[in-house]
Ligand SMILES: Nc1ccn([C@@H]2O[C@H](COP(=O)(O)OP(=O)(O)OP(=O)(O)O)[C@@H](O)[C@H]2O)c(=O)n1
């Protein structure tokens with residue numbers, strides 16, 4: 001629910017990109033009153049805003065949280081921006097007896113205050129004076145527009161006052177409504193300040209665009225020209241973004257773009273001879289909540305590709321094992337085509353593997369293979385416990401450990417053949433007969 005408060009306002013030329021902005025710009029401020037917005041007003045936030053009002057410092061919600069609220073989504077985390085410097089904030093919180101935690105962000109202007117058992121990350125408005133494509137040297141400012149100017153995308157460059165007033169210097173709200181992902185000012189410059197923004201562009205494209213395909217040609221050109229800058233970005237940061245792209249909307253379109261614009265080799269993705277397997281798998285997993293690695297595995301040809309990917313992106317052990325498992329088994333571990341029990345090979349695999357996450361991995365493989373019916377069955381199947389133990393075998397008079405082990409293995413095979421139906425007595429009688 002938005003009400004137009006103050007209509008058009010002119011914006012003067014901005015630093016570095018004046019020619020574009022000699023055109024009249026509009027700053028529309030609006031009032032947001034939505035349940036998601038109201039739900040943010042906890043005891044902690046109320047005390048925080050009162051303190052800033054009392055001390056005459058401006059405080060607003062910034063960036064991604066504003067975007068989410070305007071989209072009718074309650075943000076996962078809320079960042080705050082203020083005109084107060086970190087020193088002013090520290091004095092203010094100290095004299096109000098408010099605890100501050102995690103002082104690592106202070107260099108970049110971020111103070112984390114703890115009120116009513118809630119943490120609030122508050123960052124002083126800033127200009128990025130120098131950037132090296134990863135980090136920035138910052139200078140504090142009290143100019144909201146200057147802070148908006150150094151942000152990546154127009155939809156991420158807005159502020160929201162606590163009375164619901166929207167401060168939107170770069171038409172972010174229009175872009176959000178029109179589902180357009182645009183960089184603030186020149187795409188080249190924004191990307192060169194932080195190359196990770198190339199992947200952020202793709203991620204937000206997946207998040208807000210309804211129908212894939214349209215891009216600003218200048219943006220695509222800037223991405224292609226700067227793609228190699230991603231080579232200097234840490235694997236961990238890349239993996240965080242790439243995972244979100246893989247499980248977001250329009251993954252097929254976006255991964256094709258990542259290859260077409262030559263971004264892929266700079267983020268550790270191999271160059272398969274074709275994207276055929278990926279095209280099939282990205283269709284197979286639609287709506288299945290597949291894990292990022294399940295989709296990514298379709299770009300990896302051999303197990304060595306998983307190892308190389310891990311070296312670059314520092315994926316977790318679990319992710320690596322899933323990748324290795326899919327690449328190894330995707331062609332051989334398939335449904336039994338000539339049987340009334342198509343799921344049996346997968347179930348046998350789980351029983352044999354005896355690893356706690358084997359069934360989760362098999363479910364991911366079924367998603368990869370597009371076996372939706374079998375996936376449903378598998379999700380409802382609980383692993384039957386093998387009914388015979390070493391102790392049971394000892395009780396029928398066999399004491400050699402080696403013999404017990406061999407017998408257990410034989411009985412296990414019998415049990416599997418019976419479709420896990422044979423019970424203890426029946427299995428033990430098989431020993432007695434042999
Ligand atoms: N490389 C980046 C990262 C962040 N930002 C700015 O910092 C804000 C907060 O960043 P972050 O929390 O990382 O992303 P969000 O946009 O909030 O997205 P998410 O919902 O995933 O947290 C962004 O909205 C954007 O204004 C930026 O300009 N450039």
Ligand SMILES: [Mg+2]
Pocket residue numbers: 064065077079
């Ligand atoms: Mg955020």
